[in-house]
Amino acid sequence: MQVTFLGTSSGVPTRSRNVSAVALRLPQRAELWLFDCGEATQHQFLRSDLRVSQLRRIFVTHMHGDHVLGLPGLLASLGMAGSCSGLDLYGPDPLRDYLEGVMRTTSTRIGYPLRTHRVREAARSGALLLDDDDISVRCTPLTHRIPAFAYRVDRKPRPGRFDVDKAKELGIPPGPIYAALKAGREVTLDDGRVIRGSALCGPPRPGCSVVYCTDTVFSEAAVELARGADLLIHESTFSHGEAAMAIARQHSTSTMAAQTALEAGVGRLVLTHLSPRYLPGNPMTPDDLLAEARAIFPATEIARDFLTLEVQPLEEDHVVVSEPSGSPSIA
Numbered sequence: 001m002q003v004t005f006l007g008t009s010s011g012v013p014t015r016s017r018n019v020s021a022v023a024l025r026l027p028q029r030a031e032l033w034l035f036d037c038g039e040a041t042q043h044q045f046l047r048s049d050l051r052v053s054q055l056r057r058i059f060v061t062h063m064h065g066d067h068v069l070g071l072p073g074l075l076a077s078l079g080m081a082g083s084c085s086g087l088d089l090y091g092p093d094p095l096r097d098y099l100e101g102v103m104r105t106t107s108t109r110i111g112y113p114l115r116t117h118r119v120r121e122a123a124r125s126g127a128l129l130l131d132d133d134d135i136s137v138r139c140t141p142l143t144h145r146i147p148a149f150a151y152r153v154d155r156k157p158r159p160g161r162f163d164v165d166k167a168k169e170l171g172i173p174p175g176p177i178y179a180a181l182k183a184g185r186e187v188t189l190d191d192g193r194v195i196r197g198s199a200l201c202g203p204p205r206p207g208c209s210v211v212y213c214t215d216t217v218f219s220e221a222a223v224e225l226a227r228g229a230d231l232l233i234h235e236s237t238f239s240h241g242e243a244a245m246a247i248a249r250q251h252s253t254s255t256m257a258a259q260t261a262l263e264a265g266v267g268r269l270v271l272t273h274l275s276p277r278y279l280p281g282n283p284m285t286p287d288d289l290l291a292e293a294r295a296i297f298p299a300t301e302i303a304r305d306f307l308t309l310e311v312q313p314l315e316e317d318h319v320v321v322s323e324p325s326g327s328p329s330i331a
Contacts, residue, residue: 001026001155001208003231003309006044007036010215010237010251010273011066017305018044019066020273022212022233024153025050029134033057035151035212041070042077048306053083057130059137060091061214062148063098072102079110086113090129090139092147093118123149134158140225142216144250150213152225159184160202167200206313211266214273217247218256226264231311233303234260235273239284240292254289258296269293272303 002025009017019038023045026033032054034041045052055078061067078084089095096116103110122129123139130137135155142148162182168174172181172195180187181197188194211226213219214235226232237251246253252260254271261269271286271293278284286302293300 005303008303036067037070039069042074084112140221154209155207157207158205208313230267232266236271254292258293261297269300
């Protein structure tokens with residue numbers, strides 16, 4: 001799974017940070033999922049290497065403007081492009097009414113299937129929000145001024161890589177048989193030989209997981225949702241010195257985010273949703289927030305717009321970080 005940050009500011013955009021949006025790319029499915037859609041998110045897509053035509057699902061954490069005001073424009077543009085086969089939207093109860101109201105009053109028509117799903121009940125009960133052979137999604141309520149939800153995406157373990165060369169050496173003809181063997185099943189060939197798929201596959205490949213958590217003050221529910229995740233993306237609106245303000249506004253500090261990561265035992269933490277008050281040159285900067293978080297949870301990074309992460313399972317113990325130029329390094 002590949003994560004790209006399209007907006008990392010809180011409340012209002014700055015010259016270098018747009019408001020909240022995070023894209024999750026699933027290369028094996030040629031799909032793109034979006035988490036939150038602040039104003040100008042579609043412009044951020046244009047500035048990135050992501051293909052908005054691959055967008056299939058949008059998950060909204062809550063109905064504050066810096067997380068949803070980009071939705072109507074993005075949906076309208078997808079309709080005008082004529083390349084969207086359909087979208088599923090997940091979020092709080094008012095999401096459908098909000099979109100229907102905007103579309104009606106602006107005479108905007110969407111020429112593709114647009115399905116909305118309320119997540120409140122799944123968050124309350126712990127039921128899976130989405131589940132297929134490859135990926136599952138769960139959510140949980142957060143602690144904010146209005147109903148808000150965190151999301152967890154788990155890619156399930158996969159069979160080991162199929163050794164095509166070895167299969168050819170054994171004289172196994174290509175075709176549907178390869179698919180059965182790759183799935184680990186036992187196959188009887190025309191000549192009577194019985195071939196076990198497990199003998200032609202490498203060790204099983206572990207799954208990986210991403211948790212997106214914003215906006216909230218420190219939340220035990222978020223800790224439970226993030227338990228053992230490979231990557232936790234968590235808001236860090238305020239510094240530790242402004243904890244009183246964070247609690248009053250029901251947002252997190254850098255240290256609250258780090259404590260969540262520590263208690264949940266995640267692989268990596270990335271801080272996002274930074275207040276514009278921490279612009280470089282001000283008394284406190286993003287580097288200061290990073291230092292506060294690393295004092296509690298060393299495996300912490302600060303998000304910035306267009307930062308891309310290739311998420312690897314915890315067993316591999318690293319996350320590959322790519323700058324917008326595409327030059328990778330190990331974080």
